[in-house]
Amino acid sequence: MLKIYTGSCHCGAVRFEAGIDLAQGTNKCNCSICSKSRAWFSFVPGQALRLLQGAEAQTEYRWTxxxxxxxxLHFFFCRTCGVRTYASGDHPSFGGLFYAIAIAALDEVDADELAAAPVQYIDGRHNRFDQAPEDTRLL
Ligand SMILES: [Zn+2]
Incomplete structure (x- = not known):
């Protein structure tokens, strides 16, 4: 079920809300940046994210x-506390503008609801976004 969640960074400078259907799954990927940041995210279309506060508090890291x-890809994070909030991209293969919302940055998510959300593992390290890596133990 599509629900509106609020999220924030640690120091509270950045606040956002995003429409996410957790039953559609969350993602963990083994590509170089996801590994370093222990990324856990859900994809949403461009219109599903609203930045409520802190546009000037965020900075971004771009990686191709x-x-x-x-x-x-643009990885947004708070320039004060460093917490990642979401990433964005704009590509036809993803249906245009999309966001990858950082699940860990969401506030007040029901633990049972989150634990019940299926996790999709992605083998980004080998450019195989359609399959899980052989080893998912550390994701
Ligand atoms: Zn912050």
Whole structure:
């Protein structure tokens, strides 16, 4: 079921809300940046995210995986506390503008609801976004 969740960084400078259907699943990926940041995220379409506060408090890191058009992904985080809030991209293969919402940044999510959300594992390290990695133990 699509619900509106609020999220924030640790120091509270950045606040957002996002429409997410947790039953559609959350994602954990083994690509180089997801591994370093222990990313856990849900994809939502561009209109599903609303930044409520802190546009000026955020900064972004841009990364383009090898072989992808530039700039491919924008990873937003609070410049004070460093907490990642979401990433964005804009690509036809994803249906245009999309966000990857950081599940860990959501506030007041029901633990049972979150635990029941299926986790999809992605083998981004080998550019296989359609399959799970062989080893998911550390994701
Ligand atoms: Zn912050």
């Amino acid at each position: 995986p090898p072989g992808k058009p530039e700039p491919f």
